[in-house]
Amino acid sequence: MCHAGNGDKNHLFELTPFRFSSLNLQHNLLTHLQQVIRDRDPYLATEGHFYAQHYIRQQFAQWGTVETHEFEFKGKLHQNLLLNLPAYSPMPQSNPPILIAAHYDTVPGSPGADDNATGIAVLLELARSFATEPARLPIRLVAFDLEESGLLGSKAYVVELQRQHQPLRLMLSLEMLGYCDRTPHSQRYPAGLNYFYPDRGDFIGLIGTWQTIPDLIRLSHQIRKTGLPCEWLPAGHRGKIVPDTRRSDHAPFWDAGYRAIMVTDTANLRNPHYHRRSDRLETLDLDFLTGVCRGLIEGIRSV
Numbered sequence: 077m078c079h080a081g082n083g084d085k086n087h088l089f090e091l092t093p094f095r096f097s098s099l100n101l102q103h104n105l106l107t108h109l110q111q112v113i114r115d116r117d118p119y120l121a122t123e124g125h126f127y128a129q130h131y132i133r134q135q136f137a138q139w140g141t142v143e144t145h146e147f148e149f150k151g152k153l154h155q156n157l158l159l160n161l162p163a164y165s166p167m168p169q170s171n172p173p174i175l176i177a178a179h180y181d182t183v184p185g186s187p188g189a190d191d192n193a194t195g196i197a198v199l200l201e202l203a204r205s206f207a208t209e210p211a212r213l214p215i216r217l218v219a220f221d222l223e224e225s226g227l228l229g230s231k232a233y234v235v236e237l238q239r240q241h242q243p244l245r246l247m248l249s250l251e252m253l254g255y256c257d258r259t260p261h262s263q264r265y266p267a268g269l270n271y272f273y274p275d276r277g278d279f280i281g282l283i284g285t286w287q288t289i290p291d292l293i294r295l296s297h298q299i300r301k302t303g304l305p306c307e308w309l310p311a312g313h314r315g316k317i318v319p320d321t322r323r324s325d326h327a328p329f330w331d332a333g334y335r336a337i338m339v340t341d342t343a344n345l346r347n348p349h350y351h352r353r354s355d356r357l358e359t360l361d362l363d364f365l366t367g368v369c370r371g372l373i374e375g376i377r378s379v
């Protein structure tokens with residue numbers, strides 16, 4: 077942008093601080109998406125996979141020490157990347173953290189824009205937000221590998237958490253956050269749920285267990301206050317009532333007894349490009365994604 081004349085200056089003063097920060101946020105999210113969206117299957121697109129991993133590490137490193145959790149699968153070492161951010165200073169740092177995670181791998185042959193470059197882009201902006209303005213609780217951000225191979229990165233990490241007897245206040249799995257369709261009947265559901273939920277795919281979904289109902293209520297309330305439609309579903313005990321609800325990195329946390337919530341645009345129940353070559357940047361709704369990120373920042377600050 078070049079220096080503005082007087083007319084432009086007046087226009088700038090009319091913009092509210094909220095609008096400014098929203099534009100910055102959208103710009104940052106788009107930058108992350110442009111870097112991460114590419115073939116990055118850990119076996120068949122190793123170059124893209126390494127590039128995405130390196131980009132996340134570099135972004136995390138702006139805000140603190142990046143830790144690597146290595147795990148082995150089929151004789152090869154894989155990496156989950158972690159960043160710990162402290163709570164704001166009068167609060168005890170020993171409180172159990174909120175763990176927020178997104179997977180960075182894709183299925184072969186898909187550039188993984190919605191699945192899950194959107195989750196990674198939001199994860200990186202949550203890092204910026206909670207590093208520059210700490211939350212009441214410590215925050216741990218994790219980028220998981222090998223989600224698409226059977227939640228392997230998160231399963232290995234949960235074993236490590238249990239070995240260390242580490243409690244968590246809450247776990248959030250960011251799983252596809254940027255696809256929105258406002259036309260009627262654009263949203264599909266597992267059997268029976270369509271009677272209770274909207275038929276337009278313009279909301280962000282929160283899927284938890286009975287244990288997490290107070291958190292689902294609090295988070296959805298804060299997200300709606302930012303202007304984004306939000307729906308929540310308690311999927312019973314460990315999601316066994318609606319098996320579709322177990323298809324991301326929160327499921328190993330449920331199985332280990334942690335409070336965990338998946339945040340999602342509902343994947344193939346809304347997005348026709350799911351796991352296809354066409355899961356590209358042009359299909360995403362950046363205003364929707366920005367709204368999800370802003371809603372999560374407010375929601376997480378309220379926990």
Ligand SMILES: [Zn+2]
Nearest residue numbers: 183191224351
């Ligand atoms: Zn996927």
